[in-house]
Amino acid sequence: MIQESFAAGNSPIHRLNPTLRVVAAAAYSFIVALAHGLPTLLTSLAISIILLFFARLNLKKVFQRFTVVLGFLLLIWVILPWTYKGEIWFHLGPLAITRPGVLLCLEISLKSIAILLAMITLVSTMTTARMGHTLNRLHLPDKLVYLILITYRYIFVIEQEYQRLMRAARIRNFRPGSNLHTYRTYAYLLGMLFVRSAERAKRVHLAMVCRGFSGKFYSLQENTRGYQNWVFALLMSLSLLGLAILEISTPAILI
């Protein structure tokens, strides 16, 4: 279900301190999301590509990750240019393509690609477990962190449970169709899945209590220290500062 295809690796990015990476990714995403200047966005795209280069990821898999977002972007490109009001740029058959519409599409595309790339290279290069502990270290609420860690652990078990229920239905010749019987069966299945998951949650909690759990989650993992972290922190801060300055000094794509 959850494939951590980028988590394994030994690139310079993988070796960086995860806390630093999460903070850098968050700060970077903020700045890029708030930017409106074409030079800023192009520069951030370049920064993301440089990061991707250092993470040495399988480009084919990165592209696969992108397909979902590309679908959305395609939708935007199909609809926005002729629905957004503004100065008309050219006519495409019966449709009037507006300049602001196209520019807006460009802005959205650049932003999403830059942010997504940065997230893939900086955040998805750590395991979900690692990310949970990192968020814990960043003082995010304990409950939120448990939610991530436990969901990650049990989503597989719940899926297995679902498969088991589905098999039980199938061996009795259940064939989904569009009729009330199918809907009812799926509703039962889903309901049963909820009940079982709740029961399991109860048992897991008891098992945790048996081992002295009292609400605090401790982590075994130690974060790496080393000069690379400082270099990365410095470069990233400089890039962010550069982006901010660039953004202030250049006009927005859409005025």
Add this chain to the structure above:
Amino acid sequence: MPDIPLFTLTNLNFNYPGREPVIKNLQLQFYPGERIGLVAPNGSGKTTLFHLIMGLLKPTSGSIEFLGRPAVSEEDFAAVRQKIGLLFQDADDQLFSPTVIEDVAFGPLNLGCSREEAREISLKTLEFLGLSDFADRVTFKLSGGEKKLVSLATVLAMKPEVLLLDEPTAGLDRKTKTRLIEILNGLELSYIIISHEFDFLKEIAHHIYTMEDGKITLDEELYIHHHEHAHRVGAQPHKHI
């Protein structure tokens, strides 16, 4: 045998809301060094008994004493849980951390060990069980038998004095069962084991009790015995009850 029992259950009663009592006036004194097998039909309250001992369920009436002191509050039971390790029926309930080492270290960390101590204890426990290679494996990708042994490791890492094992052999193949027998016989621990398998219990339990009418009884008609016989697919794991 020392005079103080590890724990004493006196006149214990328990029923789930709106249902018939499962535990009725149960008495049990458990001394250090005892190794008890518990055989009883499904629904006779064995698992409930374990949960009562651990303080996961509160008895309707009756008392639980641990080392001569009554255990009532959640705090009392927190101390009890350090000394008594409960192995759950379903290993998936017990292993909730992403990696094996983290799961084994969970107990020691909760007991206040430092990160290094916890890691060391966990690695030693895994080594003792012959699971050293498993430390960095992902828990949900283990096989059933591996999960069982790892969950035993998570319990042993807390250095308990008593083990409560709830059907530890359920769904295990013969090889893993043999491993389990070796491990249990190599431990200097007292334990109570719920199981339906006489072949397994005779290897590891000194006494076999049964539960009847909400009470623990020594059933005179049950006794440990040897017999050899042959039948088809006898080499496959199976039960004779």
